[in-house]
Amino acid sequence: xxxxxxxxxxxxxxxxxxxxxxxxxxxxxxxxxxxxxxxxxxxxxxxxxxxxxxxxxxxxxxxxxxxxxxxxxxxxxxxxxxxxxxxxxxxxxxxxxxxxxxxxxxxxxxxxxxxxxxxxxxxxxxxxxxxxxxxxxxxxxxxxxxxxxxxxxxxxxxxxxxxxxxxxxxxxxxxxxxxxxxxxxxxxxxxxxxxxxxxxxxxxxxxxxxxxxxxxxxxxxxxxx
Amino acid sequence: xxxxxxxxxxxxxxxxxxxxxxxxxxxxxxxxxxxxxxxxxxxxxxxxxxxxxxxxxxxxxxxxxxxxxxxxxxxxxxxxxxxxxxxxxxxxxxxxxxxxxxxxxxxxxxxxxxxxxxxxxxxxxxxxxxxxxxxxxxxxxxxxxxxxxxxxxxxxxxxxxxxxxxxxxxxxxxxxxxxxxxxxxxxxxxxxxxxxxxxxxxxxxxxxxxxxxxxxxxxxxxxxx
DNA sequence: CAGTGTGAATTTCTTCACAGCG
DNA sequence: CGCTGTGAAGAAATTCACACTG
Numbered sequence: 001x002x003x004x005x006x007x008x009x010x011x012x013x014x015x016x017x018x019x020x021x022x023x024x025x026x027x028x029x030x031x032x033x034x035x036x037x038x039x040x041x042x043x044x045x046x047x048x049x050x051x052x053x054x055x056x057x058x059x060x061x062x063x064x065x066x067x068x069x070x071x072x073x074x075x076x077x078x079x080x081x082x083x084x085x086x087x088x089x090x091x092x093x094x095x096x097x098x099x100x101x102x103x104x105x106x107x108x109x110x111x112x113x114x115x116x117x118x119x120x121x122x123x124x125x126x127x128x129x130x131x132x133x134x135x136x137x138x139x140x141x142x143x144x145x146x147x148x149x150x151x152x153x154x155x156x157x158x159x160x161x162x163x164x165x166x167x168x169x170x171x172x173x174x175x176x177x178x179x180x181x182x183x184x185x186x187x188x189x190x191x192x193x194x195x196x197x198x199x200x201x202x203x204x205x206x207x208x209x210x211x212x213x214x215x216x217x218x219x220x221x222x223x224x225x
Numbered sequence: 226x227x228x229x230x231x232x233x234x235x236x237x238x239x240x241x242x243x244x245x246x247x248x249x250x251x252x253x254x255x256x257x258x259x260x261x262x263x264x265x266x267x268x269x270x271x272x273x274x275x276x277x278x279x280x281x282x283x284x285x286x287x288x289x290x291x292x293x294x295x296x297x298x299x300x301x302x303x304x305x306x307x308x309x310x311x312x313x314x315x316x317x318x319x320x321x322x323x324x325x326x327x328x329x330x331x332x333x334x335x336x337x338x339x340x341x342x343x344x345x346x347x348x349x350x351x352x353x354x355x356x357x358x359x360x361x362x363x364x365x366x367x368x369x370x371x372x373x374x375x376x377x378x379x380x381x382x383x384x385x386x387x388x389x390x391x392x393x394x395x396x397x398x399x400x401x402x403x404x405x406x407x408x409x410x411x412x413x414x415x416x417x418x419x420x421x422x423x424x425x426x427x428x429x430x431x432x433x434x435x436x437x438x439x440x441x442x443x444x445x446x447x448x449x450x
Numbered sequence: 451c452a453g454t455g456t457g458a459a460t461t462t463c464t465t466c467a468c469a470g471c472g
Numbered sequence: 473c474g475c476t477g478t479g480a481a482g483a484a485a486t487t488c489a490c491a492c493t494g
Contacts, residue, residue: 227462227463228462229462229463229464230463264464264465266464266465266466266467267463267464267465270463270464270465280471280472281470281471281472282471282472283472
């Protein structure tokens with residue numbers, strides 16, 4: 001299965017859960033494409049590569065699709081997490097229920113700041129970084145979250161991977177090198193902002209002519225939950 | 226310039242700033258490739274597509290590269306930001322200095338919760354969502370940050386784009402549809418976790434044999450700033 | 451008929467490999 | 473000699489377009 005396909009599965013799953021909630025029993029590749037921001041042919045190929053088959057003239061069975069994609073993504077399992085670095089970001093993540101809700105319970109917290117060590121966040125004690133290997137073994141840690149300054153991100157990744165953690169979520173503003181077999185996902189605000197900047201400049205340059213007037217502000221739809 | 230190239234520019238810039246800090250005057254495509262996790266040939270093509278030229282036998286001029294890439298990414302300019310939704314995430318972002326440091330000062334905050342309206346975060350007052358159009362005009366908002374629940378993300382995007390904001394940073398767990406010319410970058414923890422899950426399952430399946438023993442935990446390198 | 455499943459065409463992206471230059 | 477710049481090859485991903493089927 002291609003990396004491109006995998007990267008789209010979460011958005012399919014999201015759209016499908018929405019559709020299920022809305023009561024749809026089936027969904028067409030056209031609809032799923034619109035909901036997940038891709039093309040119908042791409043949807044069909046992706047689902048085909050998971051050996052998921054629809055019904056001609058009808059579409060795909062929503063419940064089956066949710067079950068299959070969930071299984072492929074492994075969202076039905078639980079992966080204990082360690083967060084390395086309990087600064088602003090690390091603390092926010094530790095308190096952020098979404099991690100635990102998604103099957104990623106935070107079982108260990110690590111920092112080098114002695115002022116933090118011994119404190120508890122949501123019941124989990126903050127340990128010194130030297131204890132990382134023991135913690136990983138004790139709690140069967142599967143995922144390491146790197147929330148340290150960029151300067152130590154590589155060191156952290158080295159320790160984590162050496163201890164057998166082969167899924168890393170990297171929030172540090174640095175790319176880390178890992179051995180083969182280890183998967184790293186990087187989430188970096190600066191990167192996103194810079195890419196946005198690029199396209200903003202670009203569209204300002206091409207769109208600032210008189211031919212492309214700013215649309216008049218509309219009466220705003222109600223924003224609220 | 227291809228989207229793939231643009232997506233790599235931030236990591237080049239990061240590596241280059243590091244190199245400059247370390248005192249390097251020039252850098253080869255080989256080194257830059259290692260530092261940014263890509264291939265030398267890719268680096269050379271990317272730089273070539275920016276009409277950046279190096280010196281044969283030597284490499285690229287670090288300072289010039291930093292200047293050129295910074296200009297292309299527009300990081301030398303300032304883009305006022307509005308954050309829509311001041312929950313946990315929105316508040317964290319509003320307080321997060323990195324946004325302002327990168328040329329994205331938060332000039333407006335919006336929420337529907339009347340308990341929040343009128344409060345200030347870092348000097349910026351929280352306004353009711355109905356005022357979004359006026360705020361955008363007053364502050365020349367260029368970037369909209371969506372930090373609302375998924376259910377209203379699309380509505381927020383509609384208002385923002387209708388008011389001429391064509392750079393969106395979307396933290397909601399929903400994909401939003403936007404008119405052509407508008408750039409959206411989505412940052413979604415659930416998506417990242419699900420993709421990690423997929424590869425973790427995959428490597429567990431292929432790597433759990435006796436042939437691939439868990440590496441013994443090494444003596445951990447010092448983790449600290 | 452509406453919508454899947456899929457060969458084939460196309461586009462996009464990456465990598466090779468090497469001539470050529472400082 | 474070391475490293476760039478790039479044509480050409482290759483690989484990957486997307487999209488077209490249509491036969492086919494429930």
